[in-house]
Amino acid sequence: MNPARSFGPARAGGVRDTHWVYWTGPVIGAMLSGLLYHHVILGGRDS
Numbered sequence: 001m002n003p004a005r006s007f008g009p010a011r012a013g014g015v016r017d018t019h020w021v022y023w024t025g026p027v028i029g030a031m032l033s034g035l036l037y038h039h040v041i042l043g044g045r046d047s
Helices: 004-012 020-041
Strands: none
Touching: 004 020
């Protein structure tokens, strides 16, 4: 999912109603992976 790659065709085609998924999906995935790394790999330590 590349928001920059999907933005051009969506803009040219006038499709804007479901384009929010391409922007929120990677952000939510990054936050979840950061939490997973912190709690699983680091074991909840601060550093």
